[in-house]
Amino acid sequence: MERVLLLLICFLLLSQPINCSSSLSFNSSTPLCHSHQSSALLHFRNSFSVGYSSYYCDLYSYPPKNSWKMGTNCCGWDGVTCDTMTGHVIAVDLSCSRLQGPIHPNTTLFSLRHLQRLNLAYNYFYGSTISSKFGGFANMTHLNLTESSVAGNFPSEISHLSKLVSLDLSWNYYMRIETPSLKRLVQNLTHLTELVLDDVNMSSVPPNSFMNLSSSLTSLRLSDCGLKGRFPDNIFHLPNLQLLDYLYLDNNQLTGQIDEFQHDSLRYLDLSNNNLHGHLPISIAKLVSLLYLDISFNNLSGSVEQNIFTKLKSLYEVDLSHNPLLSFHTYSYNIADYTLPELQDLSLSSCNISEFPYFLKSTENLYSLDLSNNQINGSIPTWLLEVKMDSLGYLNLSYNSLARIGHLPWKNLQVLDLHSNLLEGPLPIPPLYTYFFSVSRNNLTGEIPLLICNLSSLQYLDLSYNHLSNMIPPCLGNLSNHLIDLDLQSNNLHGTIPSTFAKGCYLRSLKLNGNQLEGSLPQSLVHCKKLEVLDFGNNKINGTFPLWLENLPKLQVLILRSNNFHGAIGNPKYKFPFPNLRIIDLSHNEFHGLLPTNFFKYLKAMKNSNADKGGLKYMGDRYYQDSVTVVIKGFFLDLVKIQSLFTTIDFSNNNFEGEIPKAIGELQSLKGLNFSHNNLSGHMPPSLGNLTNLEWLDLSSNKLIGEIPIQLADLTSLAVLNLSENHLFGQIPQGKQFNTFTNDSYNGNLGLCGFPMTKACGNDEGQQLLPSSTTQEDDFKFENGFNWKVVLLGYGVGFMFGLGLGYLVFSSGKPKWLVNIVYGGRHNKKNLLDANTNSRAVMLRSLWMTAMVIKINPYPIIP
Ligand SMILES: *[C@@H]1O[C@H](CO)[C@@H](O)[C@H](O)[C@H]1NC(C)=O
Ligand SMILES: *[C@@H]1O[C@H](CO)[C@@H](O)[C@H](O)[C@H]1NC(C)=O
Ligand SMILES: *[C@@H]1O[C@H](CO)[C@@H](O)[C@H](O)[C@H]1NC(C)=O
Ligand SMILES: *[C@@H]1O[C@H](CO)[C@@H](O)[C@H](O)[C@H]1NC(C)=O
Ligand SMILES: *[C@@H]1O[C@H](CO)[C@@H](O)[C@H](O)[C@H]1NC(C)=O
Ligand SMILES: *[C@@H]1O[C@H](CO)[C@@H](O)[C@H](O)[C@H]1NC(C)=O
Ligand SMILES: *[C@@H]1O[C@H](CO)[C@@H](O)[C@H](O)[C@H]1NC(C)=O
Ligand SMILES: *[C@@H]1O[C@H](CO)[C@@H](O)[C@H](O)[C@H]1NC(C)=O
Ligand SMILES: *[C@@H]1O[C@H](CO)[C@@H](O)[C@H](O)[C@H]1NC(C)=O
Ligand SMILES: *[C@@H]1O[C@H](CO)[C@@H](O)[C@H](O)[C@H]1NC(C)=O
Ligand SMILES: *[C@@H]1O[C@H](CO)[C@@H](O)[C@H](O)[C@H]1NC(C)=O
Numbered sequence: 001m002e003r004v005l006l007l008l009i010c011f012l013l014l015s016q017p018i019n020c021s022s023s024l025s026f027n028s029s030t031p032l033c034h035s036h037q038s039s040a041l042l043h044f045r046n047s048f049s050v051g052y053s054s055y056y057c058d059l060y061s062y063p064p065k066n067s068w069k070m071g072t073n074c075c076g077w078d079g080v081t082c083d084t085m086t087g088h089v090i091a092v093d094l095s096c097s098r099l100q101g102p103i104h105p106n107t108t109l110f111s112l113r114h115l116q117r118l119n120l121a122y123n124y125f126y127g128s129t130i131s132s133k134f135g136g137f138a139n140m141t142h143l144n145l146t147e148s149s150v151a152g153n154f155p156s157e158i159s160h161l162s163k164l165v166s167l168d169l170s171w172n173y174y175m176r177i178e179t180p181s182l183k184r185l186v187q188n189l190t191h192l193t194e195l196v197l198d199d200v201n202m203s204s205v206p207p208n209s210f211m212n213l214s215s216s217l218t219s220l221r222l223s224d225c226g227l228k229g230r231f232p233d234n235i236f237h238l239p240n241l242q243l244l245d246y247l248y249l250d251n252n253q254l255t256g257q258i259d260e261f262q263h264d265s266l267r268y269l270d271l272s273n274n275n276l277h278g279h280l281p282i283s284i285a286k287l288v289s290l291l292y293l294d295i296s297f298n299n300l301s302g303s304v305e306q307n308i309f310t311k312l313k314s315l316y317e318v319d320l321s322h323n324p325l326l327s328f329h330t331y332s333y334n335i336a337d338y339t340l341p342e343l344q345d346l347s348l349s350s351c352n353i354s355e356f357p358y359f360l361k362s363t364e365n366l367y368s369l370d371l372s373n374n375q376i377n378g379s380i381p382t383w384l385l386e387v388k389m390d391s392l393g394y395l396n397l398s399y400n401s402l403a404r405i406g407h408l409p410w411k412n413l414q415v416l417d418l419h420s421n422l423l424e425g426p427l428p429i430p431p432l433y434t435y436f437f438s439v440s441r442n443n444l445t446g447e448i449p450l451l452i453c454n455l456s457s458l459q460y461l462d463l464s465y466n467h468l469s470n471m472i473p474p475c476l477g478n479l480s481n482h483l484i485d486l487d488l489q490s491n492n493l494h495g496t497i498p499s500t501f502a503k504g505c506y507l508r509s510l511k512l513n514g515n516q517l518e519g520s521l522p523q524s525l526v527h528c529k530k531l532e533v534l535d536f537g538n539n540k541i542n543g544t545f546p547l548w549l550e551n552l553p554k555l556q557v558l559i560l561r562s563n564n565f566h567g568a569i570g571n572p573k574y575k576f577p578f579p580n581l582r583i584i585d586l587s588h589n590e591f592h593g594l595l596p597t598n599f600f601k602y603l604k605a606m607k608n609s610n611a612d613k614g615g616l617k618y619m620g621d622r623y624y625q626d627s628v629t630v631v632i633k634g635f636f637l638d639l640v641k642i643q644s645l646f647t648t649i650d651f652s653n654n655n656f657e658g659e660i661p662k663a664i665g666e667l668q669s670l671k672g673l674n675f676s677h678n679n680l681s682g683h684m685p686p687s688l689g690n691l692t693n694l695e696w697l698d699l700s701s702n703k704l705i706g707e708i709p710i711q712l713a714d715l716t717s718l719a720v721l722n723l724s725e726n727h728l729f730g731q732i733p734q735g736k737q738f739n740t741f742t743n744d745s746y747n748g749n750l751g752l753c754g755f756p757m758t759k760a761c762g763n764d765e766g767q768q769l770l771p772s773s774t775t776q777e778d779d780f781k782f783e784n785g786f787n788w789k790v791v792l793l794g795y796g797v798g799f800m801f802g803l804g805l806g807y808l809v810f811s812s813g814k815p816k817w818l819v820n821i822v823y824g825g826r827h828n829k830k831n832l833l834d835a836n837t838n839s840r841a842v843m844l845r846s847l848w849m850t851a852m853v854i855k856i857n858p859y860p861i862i863p
Contacts, residue, residue, distance in 0.1 A: 031087040038074035040108035051100025054122040062096035091117035099123035117142040127151040135160040147171035159184035170198035198223040224251035231256035301325035321349035368394040377401035438462035462487040471495035480505040489513040509533035537561035550577035568593030585650040592655035606667040648672035665690040696720035
């Protein structure tokens with residue numbers, strides 16, 4: 001049809017000097033495709049089904065390639081290029097084409113022998129291996145299979161492609177490259193300028209295999225390849241190296257020292273997350289083209305002369321954080337020695353720094369400064385306060401030993417983190433547009449000034465763990481139309497809780513634990529429909545149970561522990577009261593009356609027994625107990641996996657009476673249940689045996705009678721059991737979990753018999769006493785709130801993933817901070833995710849902080 005049309009046109013234009021015979025093409029510069037090549041292409045493409053679009057492709061909105069139709073000139077198809085002389089197909093770009101399925105070893109693709117460029121990036125080839133037939137494309141110059149789910153061993157035949165200029169096999173996690181193949185490739189591909197192998201498994205390859213790489217190489221990316229061993233020194237001085245651009249070797253386990261640099265062409269240098277030691281090479285001072293320097297998470301040591309960066313006039317990001325032995329010394333106080341006009345982002349967190357680096361005096365475009373977790377003491381020096389850093393948006397000085405902080409002149413500061421220092425005296429007031437302000441864990445005294453209410457952008461205010469006294473300014477309640485988190489816990493605050501929470505209140509968490517607050521809870525909190533965490537524990541608040549909170553749709557945590565609450569709980573007005581509540585602590589008050597059956601029956605969030613099986617519908621994604629696992633595929637953050645969720649009821653140390661309602665057995669996500677120290681009577685309900693997630697159960701010091709229900713033996717998660725000081729009798733259930741409890745679990749019940757008690761029941765000899773175990777210790781933990789710290793911090797992280805994701809995805813390039821965290825976890829060498837609560841808390845908090853910077857950063861973080 002088209003040809004007919006073309007002929008017709010040629011006929012009509014016959015008088016014109018147009019050559020219609022050599023090419024039957026409408027556009028004389030589009031050659032005509034050979035028919036066997038067009039059918040080979042179609043056949044290749046049609047051998048796949050239509051899969052999901054990769055996240056990367058959505059981002060850059062790749063158009064579908066609809067022009068591929070039988071009978072049309074394939075040289076005009078989207079993504080196909082033909083040689084203008086011969087009409088042979090020489091380039092095929094099927095990246096982001098939603099191809100899904102295996103590549104057959106005999107695929108028609110291999111008949112396109114003239115191919116010079118092939119891009120199959122971002123498809124899904126089901127773990128196909130790269131066939132050795134790829135080695136048959138004798139003239140191939142560009143081969144790109146990034147993130148296309150190819151796997152298996154890399155064929156050594158690729159080294160036949162001796163004209164290859166660019167090879168990108170990155171983000172194929174299941175592909176392996178062994179040493180012989182790599183060596184051949186290095187030897188034979190002498191024209192290579194770009195080699196991208198991020199995330200390809202090269203764990204068996206010694207890093208020096210890269211020693212003889214093509215001297216034309218401009219870009220080498222080997223992130224997270226599992227490379228181990230000595231750092232390949234010579235990579236910085238290959239004989240003819242003119243331009244070594246985009247050098248990324250991060251997330252491997254390279255050891256050794258960084259050799260001196262021989263050339264000044266380097267622009268990006270990323271050696272983060274390795275095990276490099278020794279000094280920072282002084283030749284960094286010569287890398288005048290350097291834009292980006294990241295050697296974070298290594299073991300560099302020694303003292304760096306600060307003028308090392310003096311000539312690096314284009315440098316915009318420096319990250320040397322997490323080198324615990326690295327320090328700086330001031331070479332001179334001559335400002336002429338320091339010029340860093342472009343520096344935007346400086347991170348020296350977790351090094352060995354004891355004073356503010358003097359080169360900050362010349363950084364007038366700084367946006368982000370992180371000096372957290374160092375040994376800086378005293379106050380911010382005057383020379384630094386005089387630097388006009390109008391761009392400074394993020395300042396993190398947490399975990400230092402600062403004693404004083406005056407008025408900060410940087411008027412565009414948005415995030416100010418001063419927590420865990422030794423600050424004394426009155427509360428400093430941050431600049432007007434700050435939206436995150438933390439001075440938690442200092443030694444501040446005096447009252448909270450009314451001035452704080454002028455901060456019209458404030459969203460996160462954390463003044464916890466200080467000695468602040470007097471009243472909470474009532475105007476803080478008025479801030480609730482922008483304030484999201486308010487944390488004033490562990491201070492010395494008196495008076496009543498502000499009562500001015502207005503309609504549209506934004507508060508998500510309000511933590512006032514550990515003060516001297518009195519009066520009753522303000523009913524205006526019902527305006528705060530976004531509330532998730534309410535912690536009023538350890539105060540002197542009086543009044544009855546705040547039943548009026550039952551309608552808050554998102555409330556997950558309610559803590560009233562150790563106050564003067566009294567009265568009965570009452571009956572809910574709504575069918576599903578507290579629909580998202582999963583942590584409730586009413587302990588150490590004067591509540592009395594029956595346990596609230598109607599609550600237990602309908603607490604939706606505690607009933608979802610599928611919570612741990614991935615059914616997170618009711619469980620939210622805010623609580624992380626043990627670890628945060630993040631899987632990323634290229635730019636895409638697939639999943640934030642929550643290991644286990646914390647669902648507890650603590651009504652201990654009150655005057656509750658009557659029986660334990662049967663309905664408690666319906667709260668199947670419950671991990672902890674504490675009804676101890678009340679006046680409960682009657683039998684233990686057998687339905688307790690239905691709480692299959694229960695890890696600790698404390699019903700001690702009540703008046704329970706009867707036998708321990710045999711059903712409890714089915715609670716295979718139960719680690720801590722305390723039934724002591726009751727009137728229970730009969731045989732203790734035997735077997736399974738019950739073999740692990742000692743007699744401490746049953747003391748003070750004169751009628752109980754059988755293992756582990758010495759008293760036998762009937763024939764049972766009951767002699768095999770276990771040595772006393774750690775039950776007491778676990779109990780103690782429980783009494784102290786089972787690591788509330790971790791839970792509440794984790795909550796921040798959940799939020800950050802929500803916030804951070806948006807920007808993360810839109811930043812071009814690798815989301816470095818995230819990758820660091822992920823690999824830190826995966827290699828388990830930075831101890832970021834270790835079992836230590838404190839370091840985890842630190843990590844979680846810094847994650848949260850980073851995410852917020854990412855959100856507000858007006859500049860692209862990565863070029
Ligand atoms: C002919 O093809 C060339 C290259 O494919 C293109 O740049 C040009 O715009 C086309 N001309 C017409 C008239 O379609
Ligand atoms: C390739 O081989 C498979 C089976 O090995 C066969 O089903 C398929 O038709 C072959 N394709 C071509 C293009 O020969
Ligand atoms: C490869 O390129 C050379 C030189 O350009 C050419 O002579 C040869 O025909 C090409 N081979 C193929 C299979 O395209
Ligand atoms: C490979 O292809 C993808 C998608 O087109 C592109 O983003 C990437 O930069 C290419 N790799 C190289 C080394 O050019
Ligand atoms: C190197 O490339 C040439 C073609 O240029 C090829 O004949 C030879 O087999 C290759 N060598 C290796 C070790 O792959
Ligand atoms: C990498 O490959 C080696 C075999 O060479 C294998 O033992 C190892 O498990 C692989 N690593 C990953 C992360 O898949
Ligand atoms: C690098 O090349 C030199 C000289 O050709 C050779 O002696 C050396 O063995 C090569 N090194 C590696 C690791 O291939
Ligand atoms: C870091 O280097 C120091 C010596 O400079 C060494 O004592 C220490 O063990 C190293 N730490 C790690 C984690 O390799
Ligand atoms: C905090 O201040 C109190 C007195 O206000 C003082 O006793 C205490 O030692 C200080 N703590 C620190 C860590 O400086
Ligand atoms: C709560 O305490 C306040 C002052 O401490 C007192 O005036 C009020 O009567 C108390 N309310 C109840 C219900 O006990
Ligand atoms: C445990 O739950 C099942 C169904 O969820 C119910 O049929 C059974 O009666 C419950 N057992 C007890 C003892 O309540």
